[in-house]
Amino acid sequence: MGNCIFCKIAAGEIPAVKIYEDELVLAFLDIGPINFGHTLVIPKEHHESSSTIPEATAGRMFHIGSRIGIALRRELDYDAFNLHLADGTAAGQVVPHAHLHVVPRGVEDGFHW
Numbered sequence: 050m051g052n053c054i055f056c057k058i059a060a061g062e063i064p065a066v067k068i069y070e071d072e073l074v075l076a077f078l079d080i081g082p083i084n085f086g087h088t089l090v091i092p093k094e095h096h097e098s099s100s101t102i103p104e105a106t107a108g109r110m111f112h113i114g115s116r117i118g119i120a121l122r123r124e125l126d127y128d129a130f131n132l133h134l135a136d137g138t139a140a141g142q143v144v145p146h147a148h149l150h151v152v153p154r155g156v157e158d159g160f161h162w
């Protein structure tokens with residue numbers, strides 16, 4: 050998609066701090082993190098909605114997201130993490146390229162979505 054910011058990140062056309070990459074998905078740090086380490090996992094292929102992502106790619110996104118969540122918890126001493134996906138503007142989706150948020154959480158955070 051010509052004007053999609055996350056497609057441009059996937060293509061290396063604009064910079065991002067990459068956490069993980071394979072043939073299906075890319076994970077990179079969120080530019081406006083809720084907590085340090087907040088990561089986004091995206092399909093490399095453009096999909097606005099989670100509903101059109103092929104099963105293998107959607108499964109990889111979830112698998113990698115949870116592995117990153119565990120790594121953030123262990124390495125940065127967090128207590129927990131959220132996996133969160135907003136599908137549609139009324140649900141809070143701002144960037145129209147589907148993405149899974151991995152948000153590390155500490156007990157002092159309180160819970161808020």
Ligand code: 5GP
Binds near residue numbers: 054141145
């Ligand atoms: P949404 O509200 O669509 O679920 O989340 C979009 C997320 O993308 C936000 O947390 C925002 O900080 C992040 N974001 C928006 N533009 C960029 C960008 O250019 N680079 C990176 N790394 N993150 C971005």
Ligand code: ZN
Binds near residue numbers: 055057145
């Ligand atoms: Zn895109």
